[in-house]
Amino acid sequence: MQWLNFINYIVWYIFVFLAVVWLLTLFRNRENLGKGPKAGRLPSVSVLIPAYNEERNISRAIKSVLNLEYPKKLLEVIVINDGSKDRTLEKIRKFGKKVKIINNPKNRGKAYCLNQGLKHARGELVACLDADSVVSPKALKKMVGYFEDPQIAAVTPALKVLKKENFWEKIQHAEYLLNIFLRKILAFLDAVHVTPGVFTLYRKSVLLELGGFDEKNLAEDMEIALRIHEAGYKIENELKAISYTLCPARFKELLKQRIRWYRGGIRNSLKYRHMFFRSKYGNLGLFFLPANFIATFAVILIFFMMLNYGLVVFTDIVRKAGLVGWDLSVFLSGFDLFGYLFKLSTPFFLTVISLFIASWILLKSFRISRMPFKKNKPGYFLYLLVFPFILTVFWTLALLNEVFRVKAKW
Amino acid sequence: MRKKFDKSIILSALIISALIFLAGFSLGYVLNLEKIGYLENRIGALSDNLRDFQFQLLFFDFFGGNVSCPVLKGMLTGIAEDYEKIGSKLSAGPGDEIRDYSDFQRVLAEYYKTSINYWLMAEKVRDSCKAKFVTILFFISKSCEKYTPNPCDDQAWVLTYLKQKFDGDLLIFTISADVDEPSIQALKTYYNFTEFPSLVINGKKTFSGFLPLENLSAILCEYGLC
Numbered sequence: 151m152q153w154l155n156f157i158n159y160i161v162w163y164i165f166v167f168l169a170v171v172w173l174l175t176l177f178r179n180r181e182n183l184g185k186g187p188k189a190g191r192l193p194s195v196s197v198l199i200p201a202y203n204e205e206r207n208i209s210r211a212i213k214s215v216l217n218l219e220y221p222k223k224l225l226e227v228i229v230i231n232d233g234s235k236d237r238t239l240e241k242i243r244k245f246g247k248k249v250k251i252i253n254n255p256k257n258r259g260k261a262y263c264l265n266q267g268l269k270h271a272r273g274e275l276v277a278c279l280d281a282d283s284v285v286s287p288k289a290l291k292k293m294v295g296y297f298e299d300p301q302i303a304a305v306t307p308a309l310k311v312l313k314k315e316n317f318w319e320k321i322q323h324a325e326y327l328l329n330i331f332l333r334k335i336l337a338f339l340d341a342v343h344v345t346p347g348v349f350t351l352y353r354k355s356v357l358l359e360l361g362g363f364d365e366k367n368l369a370e371d372m373e374i375a376l377r378i379h380e381a382g383y384k385i386e387n388e389l390k391a392i393s394y395t396l397c398p399a400r401f402k403e404l405l406k407q408r409i410r411w412y413r414g415g416i417r418n419s420l421k422y423r424h425m426f427f428r429s430k431y432g433n434l435g436l437f438f439l440p441a442n443f444i445a446t447f448a449v450i451l452i453f454f455m456m457l458n459y460g461l462v463v464f465t466d467i468v469r470k471a472g473l474v475g476w477d478l479s480v481f482l483s484g485f486d487l488f489g490y491l492f493k494l495s496t497p498f499f500l501t502v503i504s505l506f507i508a509s510w511i512l513l514k515s516f517r518i519s520r521m522p523f524k525k526n527k528p529g530y531f532l533y534l535l536v537f538p539f540i541l542t543v544f545w546t547l548a549l550l551n552e553v554f555r556v557k558a559k560w
Numbered sequence: 561m562r563k564k565f566d567k568s569i570i571l572s573a574l575i576i577s578a579l580i581f582l583a584g585f586s587l588g589y590v591l592n593l594e595k596i597g598y599l600e601n602r603i604g605a606l607s608d609n610l611r612d613f614q615f616q617l618l619f620f621d622f623f624g625g626n627v628s629c630p631v632l633k634g635m636l637t638g639i640a641e642d643y644e645k646i647g648s649k650l651s652a653g654p655g656d657e658i659r660d661y662s663d664f665q666r667v668l669a670e671y672y673k674t675s676i677n678y679w680l681m682a683e684k685v686r687d688s689c690k691a692k693f694v695t696i697l698f699f700i701s702k703s704c705e706k707y708t709p710n711p712c713d714d715q716a717w718v719l720t721y722l723k724q725k726f727d728g729d730l731l732i733f734t735i736s737a738d739v740d741e742p743s744i745q746a747l748k749t750y751y752n753f754t755e756f757p758s759l760v761i762n763g764k765k766t767f768s769g770f771l772p773l774e775n776l777s778a779i780l781c782e783y784g785l786c
Contacts, residue, residue, distance in 0.1 A: 155657075159581075166580055170573040178569070340563055353693060382563070432563025473714055474721040474773055492649050493597060495657050496588025501586050 154455060155497070161448045164498050165218055168441060169507050176514070179338045186388050187286045194224045194227045196271035196350070197279055200263035201242070202232040204281035205398065208241050215285035216248060219373035224274035226250065229268045233257035238281075260347070261370040268354065268362050276354045283348040284312065289339060289391035293351045303356040303383035304375070306333055306342060306520060307349045307391040318404055320529035321537050323398040324512065328533070330389065331515035337387035341434040343442075345375045345385060348392040350464075355384055368558050369414025376422045378545040379434055388443065389518065405544065412548035413558060419443045450549055453542035509534055584638050588657070595664045597651075602646050603670050609639050617684060631690035636685055637728045643678060643680070644723075646671065647734060669739045676743050679733040683763050693729050693784045694762055699748070701737040701756035711770040715757040718773050726785050 176183075197215045201208050208229070215227050227249040231239045233256045242251055252266055264278055275297060279285060293305040306331045314323040327410070336342045345352070348372070357363075360377050366371040378385055398404035419439065426443070428435040469482075474480050512530060516523050523530060549559075562681050613635050620632060650671055682695050698719060704712035719732050737748050737756060751760055755768040759776075762783065772781075780786070 154653060163577060167573055167577040170580070174569050174573055175575070266742055295611060298695055328632045339566060339569075379563070429565055430562055432565045434563065436565050470714075470717050471710060477721070480721045495592065496585055499587045499591075500581070500584040503580060506631075507580075 151183070154458075157451060158497060158533065159390065160498070161452060162443070162504060164445060166451065166504055166507065168445070168551070169504075169511060171437075171555070172332065172511065173507075175335045175338050176331075183269050183334070183339075185391060186292055186390065187298060188297060189291070189295040189558055192221060192224055192291075193274040193297060194272065194292055195224070195275045195277060195294070196226040196227050196228055196267070196273035197277045198230065198264055198267035198271065198280055199279050200230045200232055201234060201236060201261050201281035202236050202257055202260075203234045203236045205234070205237040205241055207282045208238050209244070210284055211279055211281050212242070212245055212249060214286075215279065217287050218285065219287045220283055224273075225290075225472045226271065226273055226339050228252065228270055230263035230267050231252065232259070232263050233405050234270070234512060253499040259365060261365040263361040263505060264370075265365065268357055271354060274354060275355060277349055277351045278347050279349050280374075281349045284394050285349045286392040286394070289349060289388075290351070291391060292344055292391040293388050296388070297353060299384075301382075301384045302386050303378045303381075304350055304352045305350075305388055305391070306337075306345055307393040308389050309332075309348050309388075310348055310392060310519065310521075311397045312394040312395050313399070314398055314526060314529065317415060317528075317532070319397055320400060320526055321528050321532045322404075322529075323355070323531035324516075324535065326397070327519045327521055328512055328515045330519045333387045334389055334518065336438070337385065339438070341432070341438040342371045342374050342385040342387060343379070343395065343434060343438065344369075345378075345496075347371050348395045349391070352468065353383075363436055366412060367418070368410050369418060372414060372418045375426070376418055379431060380422065380425060392473065393551075405547070406469065408541075408544040409548045409551055410558060415442075416549065416552050421444075446549070449542050449545045456542065497547045505534065515558035568729060575761055576777055592658050592661060592772065593663070595658060596667055599667050600650075600670070602642070603667060603674055606639065606642055606646060607674055607677075609635075609642065610674065610681065610779075613639060617681060617688075620688065624721060629685070629691065632685050632689060633691060633724060636682060639678065640728065644676075645772075668736070669741060672735045672739050673741055675733045675735050676747065679731075682731050682733075685761070692784055693731055694726075694780060694785055695765070696730065696732045697747075697760035698732055698734045698735060698749075699737050699753055699756055699758040700762075704756055708722075712757045714771050715759075718771070718776060721773065722776065722780065726780075729785055730780070 156557060199208070200213055201211075201217070204211075205363065210249065218225060228251075229242045229249050231242060231250040231254065233254050239251075242249060247271075250270065252263075252265070252270065253261070260280075275294065277285075277290070289307055293307065296302045296305045309321040309326055311326050312331070314320050321383065325560075333342055336372060352374075356378065357374075360381060362375070363370045364373045364377075371444060375385055398407050419442065422439065425431045425435040426440045431439075434455075471478060471481070509530075510535060516526075516530070550556075576741065611655060613632075615634060616632060650668060679695060679697055682693075685691055686693060686695065696719065698715070700712040700716070704710045716734070723730055723732055735747070735757075736746055739751060751758070751766050752767070757770060758769075759767045759771065761767070761779065765779075767779075777786075
């Protein structure tokens with residue numbers, strides 16, 4: 151079992167190392183955290199909203215865009231109905247001339263819709279908004295200032311969860327807050343490698359130069375981000391531009407979503423592997439892309455180690471129970487807390503240290519997102535103590551799906 | 561356009577995380593040494609108690625019935641409790657790094673020596689006081705690790721169960737046949753043990769190889785523990 155301990159230590163080191171990189175970056179940029187550039191001139195913006203069977207959410211999304219604190223003459227809203235079978239089109243039509251409608255008779259996928267919208271968009275900048283999401287009124291104004299730097303191709307918002315009512319939503323709420331923190335850190339390092347569909351703002355000329363979104367990609371938001379970096383442009387992040395999205399409320403939906411995301415992540419990492427370890431691509435190429443790829447396998451390794459350990463413990467308990475004629479009282483009567491504490495060793499202390507670092511980072515994420523800790527205490531603890539194990543399962547299933555070429559589902 | 565690489569952050573992070581790693585290891589190491597020190601003290605105290613007990617036995621030998629057997633049995637039971645607690649702390653889980661420490665091996669050898677001392681005294685009390693408790697000398701060896709499941713671990717588990725069942729009526733003394741101590745090697749040769757686990761019941765009857773619960777229960781029943 152010595153080699154397992156060794157692997158455990160390596161995996162532990164990788165994760166602590168990544169956490170320290172984040173914290174050092176945060177420390178170095180602490181004074182720039184809440185400061186974004188103000189726009190000298192307001193550019194015209196087209197907001198693209200692809201929608202497929204979104205009769206429940208589409209009105210809310212459109213209303214949030216129409217409520218943006220931005221000159222109406224500079225704002226264009228384009229909704230692409232992607233062959234919806236419900237009343238989505240009817241709901242969109244209720245907004246009259248305030249929105250432009252592109253109606254696809256057949257369902258063609260989100261990236262296809264975005265490319266369609268891109269062709270029709272008249273704005274200098276283009277924002278993409280998922281139909282199950284909303285954007286806060288001040289978001290756009292906070293984001294446009296970044297585009298005065300010609301190197302900036304996209305600006306990502308601070309993405310939060312719209313509803314946090316049940317177990318899964320509470321965990322994801324905490325996860326999204328952590329992602330807000332991480333995306334800001336990555337922006338400081340010029341290494342944002344995902345531009346989420348929930349109100350990322352793009353420079354239209356760059357999107358057109360790059361040929362639009364990859365329509366066959368499982369994670370088109372990661373693919374376009376990598377293509378932007380490959381072309382030498384930068385992606386920024388604005389903490390005060392807040393957008394909200396509905397996250398999967400049931401395990402089955404969450405599993406499906408994560409498998410698609412992680413499979414997309416694996417595919418895009420392989421597609422852009424030529425960027426790995428290339429100094430031309432700065433922090434992203436030399437460090438983050440390879441580290442992400444390695445971390446994927448580290449996570450999967452942890453899953454199998456946990457599975458192995460769990461099986462060993464379980465079979466041992468069952469066997470031992472059999473040895474004493476299934477008299478389970480023996481397991482209970484021998485409980486000695488001091489005896490158990492006495493047996494704790496280095497791996498335990500390393501786990502405590504990493505848990506301390508992780509809880510501190512998550513708390514920092516709450517603060518940066520201006521989310522009081524008491525508003526989602528369960529999410530905080532569940533994310534720290536439960537979700538990592540669930541995520542390892544998702545990653546493993548995503549890799550297995552990819553290896554065995556299981557047909558991808560959107 | 562060529563992008564920037566923040567070498568200073570990555571290098572600083574490499575060093576800081578290595579320091580955190582080292583801190584975790586150092587903490588583990590220091591606490592392991594503390595644990596060994598603690599066990600050493602407990603075994604030392606146990607040896608002192610056994611010396612007192614030995615003194616009482618000499619008293620018993622000299623004065624015969626003037627010192628009552630219940631006192632001796634009471635002392636034996638008190639020592640047994642302490643002995644078992646130390647034993648459970650020594651039998652750390654598989655893969656526990658403390659086992660790799662040479663100091664731990666030394667403490668373990670000390671414990672096994674104490675076990676023999678304790679067993680001899682228990683035998684003496686049983687014979688002299690015609691006591692009803694049963695003693696089991698339990699020989700384990702690293703050779704058990706060649707087998708899956710480990711027969712020494714399984715035997716230890718069955719014995720733990722029986723100990724819980726019969727409490728003070730059953731005294732178990734664990735000895736590692738691998739420890740290079742003259743007293744341990746002498747016992748191993750005396751009983752001619754080549755296979756492990758091995759058991760000696762009441763100093764006379766020997767069994768080699770794993771004994772399932774049913775068989776061991778039947779044997780103990782012959783000694784009045786049913």
